[in-house]
Amino acid sequence: MNGVTGRMGYRQHLVRSLLALREQGGLELGDGTVLWPEPILVGRSEQALRALAERHGLDRWSTRLDDVLADPSVDIYFDAQLTSARADALRRAIAAGKHVYCEKPTAADLDDALDVARLATAAGVKHGVVQDKLFLPGLRKLRRLLDGGFFGRVLSVRGEFGYWVFEGDWQAAQRPSWNYRTADGGGIVRDMFPHWEYVLRELFGPVRTVQAQVATHLPHRVNEHGRPYEATADDAAYGVFQLDGGIVAQINSSWAVRVDRPELVEFQVDGVEGSAVAGLRGCRVQHRSVTPRPVWNPDVPVAAPFREQWQEVPDNEVFDNGFKVQWELFLRHVVLDEPWRWDLLSGARGVQLAELGLRSSAEGRRLTVPELEL
Template sequence: MSVRTIGVVMNGVTGRMGYRQHLVRSVLAINEQGGVALSDGDRVLLRPVLVGRSLDRVARIAAAHDIPDFTDDLDAALAGQDNLIYFDAQVTTARVKSVLTAIEAGKHVYAEKPTAETMQEAVALAEAAEARGVKNGVVQDKLFLPGLLKLKRLIDGGFFGQILSVRGEFGYWVFEGDWQQAQRPSWNYRAEDGGGIVLDMFPHWHYVMENLFGRVESVYAEAVTHLPIRVDEQGRPYQATADDAAYAVFELAGGIVAQINSSWTVRVNRDELVEFQVDGTHGSAVAGLRNCRIQHRAATPKPVWNPDLPATARFRDGWQEVPDNEDFDNGFKIQWERFVRHVIEDAPFPNDFASGARGVQLAELGLRSSAEGRRIEVPQL
């Protein structure tokens, strides 16, 4: 067995996701386990090269993890010939320019979603990567959540029979920032800075629906700003110009109807922050981040509507937990390993920039649907 090391330029690790999920829980964790295992038994270690607009912030992260390579000069980082991969976790407004620079430098590119603010830009990134001949991928972490992996197992095993509908509930209360500090950065609520729950979450819902249930054929959405005034990190009130909730109906191939509510203005009365209920002719399931419960048609009760009497049935007791049957690793780390294998040995990686562009397309059409108050068909890209 041989071990080789490749450089990975990481732009945006000063942000929450870039730091926690991508640097610490993915790249550094991969190195701690001895690198990415290839099909021939060899391994690949990842040498992070940290890049950020604030050299002081990047330097502090580098010092905390004993990382020698850091800079505020993206061009200098991309000039390193051993730096094969460029990763981008910046705010969306900064992503396109940096990704194009990396593509022009001949680097394989892996990026957070959404890959761009508009479908036109997202398609341009996919076309530029293809023209330059570089591998490309977009983060689609929710496909690797234990709950959704169990759901995929049920689908592949034919548990549902014919799938009829999907109902998704996502969200939690993000504090306004006055009497309690907000859990999300203020730019999330300013459209001019790339904020908005539609642009943030519809690309997620797109790849979940596309990979588990079928192609998205139409969208009808209502995007709203429930809280027009919030307070930023400096304690200053500001106008929230981006949507903080969206209520959408998607029509999928095969006649499946998906309804998904996304909100940063909802108080959680669910077992997990996101849950998908899938109903089919032979059974139903409710999948969250980690857990998945099922009810087969043979075990389905027969409720009778009677508003004059209190309900005595404990409906949740009629559902069965789906066992793990395997050890589930961090979803971000799993996808990092797959992308490295894609780069080094051309292993399959379907989560490419074209897939990311379809997610941005859905977000764009969702906002258009809301603005025009109508159902909009989704053209194939």
């Protein structure tokens, strides 16, 4: 596990996924076999790795990736490093014959993303990319509505994502400073457009065109050491995506917005038969049969708040951590060869959409999104 000293690598992948699996007694494979994951922590800081290992009772850690990859007892390489370091490490793991699983974006550019996908396929190793949003309770409820035909014909999708990331002067920033430097692979487009690619594709259909406007609303920030720096990467992006079937998706992403909605991300889906608003955990619906008749009249107060006219979708199941759920599926894919579709090619599609989004903004025009092949 390379990059576990970072926020995502530590919280979601180590603690809430693999260590959580160990706490529940391992992963039962259904035939009486129990899979027991043995993490080896890898990173650049010996001090940080040792502290993590001691905190969680782990025996193995290293600052030498190649030594770990040479170990025949290692089956899977996982990467949650900086984006700029990911492709090279994935190539080394693939060359060592390891199955690979990684965070997104899978590489700093599309050429590298496709290259690692082709290398993994040619090597015959299993490969996967984290696509955690699909496993959020709110989006799983939305998937349930789609599968049940609730919407009829889907017309549009509107997404709002983001929150205020403090500049780092009078309050510490909630995100590391590299997120705001283009040279280090930062920027909200490179971070979030890969998410929007797989969410839109899986739920509604492939993205066929993209038109985006990006901005760096806060160009001056203060880093983790209290030193001012220039933010060269975009901190907000406003995108319009055309999908198969004429569906139009509009998604705003921003680290410079204050939140006035129940959750940090929400998607409103409007269809002929009904509408839904899905967030991280909740999902509300309004069917056509109970849709009120709003009338534009600014001189008369609203009789009933609009949000009170929606119905909450019940859980109907227990939702586990989305990262952990996908880890379980990938481990079963490696051990039992069960079906898996979130591979490095799907990761490359996310990198492609981010590149086209940035190019669309720079050129001020809508761009076609070609279908990728290995």
